Amino acid sequence: MAEDVYKPGNLLTSLKRHAAAIATGLRYLLSTKRMTVRYPEFLIDLGEGYRGMIRWRRERCISCGLCAQICPAAAMKMYKLPGEKKMFPGINYQRCIFCGFCVDVCPAFALEHTPVHDLSYEELDEMIYIPERFDTEWVSPALKEGARPVKVVFDEEVGLRHEPK
Amino acid sequence: MTTGTIGRIVDFVLSPHIFAPLIYPGLLAATLVLLTLIWAERKMTAKVQLRYGPLYVLKPLGGAIQLIADAIKFMFQEPIMPRNADKWVFALAPVAMMAFTIIPFAFIPAAPGFVGVDVEYSLPLVLSLSALIPPLILATSWAANNKFTLLGGVREAFMMVAYEVSLFIAAFAVASYYGTLSLSKIVEAQSVPGIILNPIAAGVFFVTMLMTASKLPYDIVEGEQEIVAGPFTEYSGILYMLVMGASYMELYVLSLVFVELFLGGWKPVIPALASIHPAFEGISLFIKAYLVLLFAVFLRSVYARYRLDQALEIGWKKLFPLALLSVIWSLALLLVAGGA
Numbered sequence: 001m002a003e004d005v006y007k008p009g010n011l012l013t014s015l016k017r018h019a020a021a022i023a024t025g026l027r028y029l030l031s032t033k034r035m036t037v038r039y040p041e042f043l044i045d046l047g048e049g050y051r052g053m054i055r056w057r058r059e060r061c062i063s064c065g066l067c068a069q070i071c072p073a074a075a076m077k078m079y080k081l082p083g084e085k086k087m088f089p090g091i092n093y094q095r096c097i098f099c100g101f102c103v104d105v106c107p108a109f110a111l112e113h114t115p116v117h118d119l120s121y122e123e124l125d126e127m128i129y130i131p132e133r134f135d136t137e138w139v140s141p142a143l144k145e146g147a148r149p150v151k152v153v154f155d156e157e158v159g160l161r162h163e164p165k
Numbered sequence: 166m167t168t169g170t171i172g173r174i175v176d177f178v179l180s181p182h183i184f185a186p187l188i189y190p191g192l193l194a195a196t197l198v199l200l201t202l203i204w205a206e207r208k209m210t211a212k213v214q215l216r217y218g219p220l221y222v223l224k225p226l227g228g229a230i231q232l233i234a235d236a237i238k239f240m241f242q243e244p245i246m247p248r249n250a251d252k253w254v255f256a257l258a259p260v261a262m263m264a265f266t267i268i269p270f271a272f273i274p275a276a277p278g279f280v281g282v283d284v285e286y287s288l289p290l291v292l293s294l295s296a297l298i299p300p301l302i303l304a305t306s307w308a309a310n311n312k313f314t315l316l317g318g319v320r321e322a323f324m325m326v327a328y329e330v331s332l333f334i335a336a337f338a339v340a341s342y343y344g345t346l347s348l349s350k351i352v353e354a355q356s357v358p359g360i361i362l363n364p365i366a367a368g369v370f371f372v373t374m375l376m377t378a379s380k381l382p383y384d385i386v387e388g389e390q391e392i393v394a395g396p397f398t399e400y401s402g403i404l405y406m407l408v409m410g411a412s413y414m415e416l417y418v419l420s421l422v423f424v425e426l427f428l429g430g431w432k433p434v435i436p437a438l439a440s441i442h443p444a445f446e447g448i449s450l451f452i453k454a455y456l457v458l459l460f461a462v463f464l465r466s467v468y469a470r471y472r473l474d475q476a477l478e479i480g481w482k483k484l485f486p487l488a489l490l491s492v493i494w495s496l497a498l499l500l501v502a503g504g505a
Contacts, residue, residue: 011483025467028213035215158215 033158037150043118043142045149045165051098052117054091058135060110063087067102067111076102079131088131094124114138179442182271185281189444190421191270194451198417198458199410200232206462207231213466236406244402247309254308259400259407262301266414269294273421274349276431276447287348288340291422292333295377295415299325302386305408306396317395320473321386327480328376334488335369339426342495348422352430359427362498366491367427369484371461374423376480378416380461382468385476420457421450428453 009017037044046052063086068076075095078087089102089111103111116138121127143149148164155161177183185191204219208227211218219228246252269291271281284290299321306318340346342363343354351359360367376383387395394400397408424430431450438445471479 021467022464025213025463028215029209029463029466033215034217036217038217038220 035158035160037162039118039147040142040145041147042150042162043140043147044162045151046115046117048115049113050115050117051100051113052115053093053113053119053138054096054103055112055114055136055138056089056091056131056134057110057112058088058131060108061088062108062110064107065089066105066107070101070105072099072101073097081131088134090128090130090134093121093127093129116140118142181279181444182281184442184444185273185275185279186267186271189447190273190275190451190454191281192267195267195270195414195417198455199413200236201229202413202417202455202458202462204229204232205459206465209459209463210466239402239406242402244404245399247311247399249310250399251308251310254304255399256404258301258305258308259404259411262298262305262411263407263414265294265297265301266411266418269418272348273418274352274425274430275450276444277353277434278349279443279447280349283349284347286346288336288346288351288422288426289333291348291418292336295418296329298411298415299329302396305400309396309399311399313392313394313398314396316392317386317388317398320388320392321396323473323477324376324379324383324386324480327477328373328484331369331480331484331488332373332377334485335366335373335491336422336426338363338366338488338491338495341492342498348425348430352425352432355429355432358429363427363491363494365487365494367423369488369491370423370426372479372484374416374419375461375464376476377419378412378461380412380416381465382471383476384470385473388470416458416461417454420454420461423457424450424453428457 008014063078065078065087067089068078073095075092075097076089077092079090080087100113103113118140119138120141140147150162151165153161153163178187187193208218219231222228222231222234246255272284272287272290272294274280274283274287280287302321303318306314306321339351339359343351345351345354375381379386387397392398397405400408431447433449434446435448436446438448
């Protein structure tokens with residue numbers, strides 16, 4: 001329509017506008033387009049570079065403590081392990097804001113982001129990872145239970161479309 | 166002897182005095198409407214917004230029993246009583262609200278000659294029973310002793326005076342054309358649906374019906390994004406279920422009245438169904454009312470909420486003159502047609 005600017009009309013024009021709005025709604029009601037990702041069955045593949053759960057590799061760590069120093073949320077802390085002279089980092093996901101400073105600052109590439117972001121915890125204490133637990137591979141629980149990864153594609157008609165990867 | 170007793174009990178239950186308020190169009194049918202309508206509302210809104218809506222509770226039917234799951238959840242939720250609330254009013258007002266939405270079912274004729282209590286003035290009786298709910302909403306908002314409930318209550322007070330007048334005048338415009346205030350006589354007299362005879366009254370009645378049940382675009386009283394849940398902010402558990410159910414029940418009552426006034430009520434009657442039970446003749450009334458309900462809740466996905474002042478302006482400056490015009494229209498029709 002040419003009239004982009006709203007002008008209040010009389011009773012008949014406003015009736016026509018209401019009818020047009022309801023017709024638009026009905027058109028959407030009858031179409032079969034959907035944009036939702038049905039999450040536990042499908043999982044958006046976020047690819048490399050997504051700032052999800054942080055992976056720590058013990059064999060690369062030089063115990064410099066830079067990650068604990070730079071952490072703006074005080075989520076990263078250095079822990080003393082029994083029988084070790086050096087200290088190693090542990091992370092508290094109650095505090096972590098996933099800013100990625102620790103990953104950027106690490107001189108030995110011992111920390112890296114993974115695309116895993118859909119974990120949940122039953123107890124708050126489970127969210128604190130001391131160095132023994134920190135050195136693990138992150139797996140998305142949805143993927144573990146057989147979710148199919150999908151990739152997001154921009155679509156002229158629907159907006160977003162999800163194609164199997 | 167036992168068969169006699171059982172037969173008497175069955176006859177008692179199947180008699181209109183019990184069947185109409187309890188089974189159809191009353192409590193049982195209303196519960197069914199409540200459970201399916203809210204699900205349908207959520208599904209339709211989701212469809213328009215390119216979503217799925219409730220899906221995982223009974224997946225083959227698209228989450229059809231989601232509302233049963235919700236109801237069970239509300240049942241077992243802890244009902245919290247605010248410390249500073251007026252406890253008796255807080256607890257009893259939702260119950261009274263539900264009661265005032267159920268009592269009209271005794272007076273709404275459900276099928277030809279099938280009504281719980283046959284009164285000559287069923288139309289004003291049903292409308293005035295549903296008009297008793299806004300004062301109860303005010304009572305809950307005052308009793309909960311919370312700023313959000315009070316704001317919601319003040320909004321309800323403003324809205325109430327804006328819509329009730331137009332609702333009653335639009336209904337009486339139809340009644341004045343047929344010369345009777347009895348719903349069953351209005352339906353019997355309707356050879357042409359009332360919506361064709363008096364479209365202005367139908368439009369006014371439909372819009373004020375949405376306002377009465379505070380459905381979008383007129384859910385100003387509850388205004389979820391603005392004042393939490395309006396007068397119902399402090400409610401939880403089974404009391405919350407009652408106050409939410411009451412607004413849908415009110416919509417159901419008013420849509421039954423709408424169908425009887427404007428869409429020909431239980432016509433066309435299917436005589437084959439009468440042999441099962443006389444109430445089954447009202448099946449087309451139920452289907453029409455359900456379609457009206459579906460349309461009313463579908464509007465949620467089309468419109469955004471009006472502001473309070475806009476709604477008041479619509480109520481007083483648009484709907485009220487239109488309602489008066491519909492009375493004049495009815496009287497003019499009477500003059501032209503020389504009586505129904």
